[in-house]
Amino acid sequence: MAIHSDKNIKTMKINISKAQQFLAAGAVEALEPQVKAAQKALEEGTCAGNDFLGWLHLPSSITPDFIKEIN
Numbered sequence: 001m002a003i004h005s006d007k008n009i010k011t012m013k014i015n016i017s018k019a020q021q022f023l024a025a026g027a028v029e030a031l032e033p034q035v036k037a038a039q040k041a042l043e044e045g046t047c048a049g050n051d052f053l054g055w056l057h058l059p060s061s062i063t064p065d066f067i068k069e070i071n
Contacts, residue, residue: 016028043056
């Protein structure tokens with residue numbers, strides 16, 4: 001499973017090879033629509049708790065000048 005996001009975070013991969021023996025066939029694939037909906041809600045800021053999503057864009061909003069200021 002891979003999740004694509006903004007330019008700073010290309011993919012997130014989850015290795016479930018050790019857990020597959022405990023999962024029904026197709027269990028992970030069946031969750032794909034829910035994962036995509038959750039990702040969309042996070043990216044669009046339409047999910048519950050959307051006032052607390054500043055961390056999503058923090059990496060892309062930090063400028064070299066800001067880093068110099070805090071050093």
